[in-house]
Amino acid sequence: MARAGARKTKAKEAIPAAVEAPPAKKAKRAEAFALVVPTLPKRSGNLLACGQNDVGQLGFDPDDVPEKTRPALVAEVKDVVDVKAGGMHSLCLTKSGEIWSFGCNDEGALGRDTSEEGSEMKPTKLELPKKVVRISCGDSHSACLLEDGSVYAWGSFRDAHGSMGLTTEGKKQAPVQVLPEIIAVDIASGADHLVILEKNGKVYTIGCGEQGQLGR
Numbered sequence: 476m477a478r479a480g481a482r483k484t485k486a487k488e489a490i491p492a493a494v495e496a497p498p499a500k501k502a503k504r505a506e507a508f509a510l511v512v513p514t515l516p517k518r519s520g521n522l523l524a525c526g527q528n529d530v531g532q533l534g535f536d537p538d539d540v541p542e543k544t545r546p547a548l549v550a551e552v553k554d555v556v557d558v559k560a561g562g563m564h565s566l567c568l569t570k571s572g573e574i575w576s577f578g579c580n581d582e583g584a585l586g587r588d589t590s591e592e593g594s595e596m597k598p599t600k601l602e603l604p605k606k607v608v609r610i611s612c613g614d615s616h617s618a619c620l621l622e623d624g625s626v627y628a629w630g631s632f633r634d635a636h637g638s639m640g641l642t643t644e645g646k647k648q649a650p651v652q653v654l655p656e657i658i659a660v661d662i663a664s665g666a667d668h669l670v671i672l673e674k675n676g677k678v679y680t681i682g683c684g685e686q687g688q689l690g691r
Contacts, residue, residue: 512659519554524546525546532560534596559610559611561616564612566617566619568619572608574601575600576601577595579595580595581615582638583646586648603627612664623658627653628650629650634685658673659672667682
């Protein structure tokens with residue numbers, strides 16, 4: 476009997492105890508996604524231009540310089556950190572955050588008054604509320620990103636039927652703010668559309684979408 480009892484005791488001891496499940500891992504909170512507004516490049520240089528100059532898009536008087544086959548200095552603009560060429564106009568960005576424009580202004584792509592004869596071909600500074608950190612050009616429009624994340628544009632978009640305006644009000648000779656409710660971190664222009672990247676990664680498109688370039 477003693478042996479039987481011992482066997483029962485051993486049998487009870489051999490039964491494994493219930494294993495407690497490890498504590499559940501807490502789900503990690505999604506980290507906030509935010510891009511930052513870029514800053515101006517620290518290095519600057521001189522502006523050189525070459526090519527056709529029939530409407531002053533190189534920054535020279537077309538009567539004196541109809542074209543340039545080799546790069547030539549545009550002396551009026553100094554400390555340049557970026558330059559963009561549109562269809563028939565040009566923009567320059569300086570290290571102080573200023574934009575200078577020159578060339579064809581039929582659709583308002585220069586963003587300034589050119590009623591004085593010959594003023595469109597002379598590099599001239601634009602009036603904007605803050606420093607500019609990015610510029611872009613299309614065929615007949617231009618745009619810029621300011622240091623506070625606001626986007627300004629001017630000129631006009633075009634479609635197969637001609638000028639379609641920059642907004643529903645038509646073309647804009649002076650810069651107007653685009654999407655004032657967002658903070659943007661980058662911009663890019665196609666021939667007749669504008670793409671804006673918001674700080675949270677969202678993309679906005681404006682302009683002509685005849686070939687599906689607006690993505691919507």
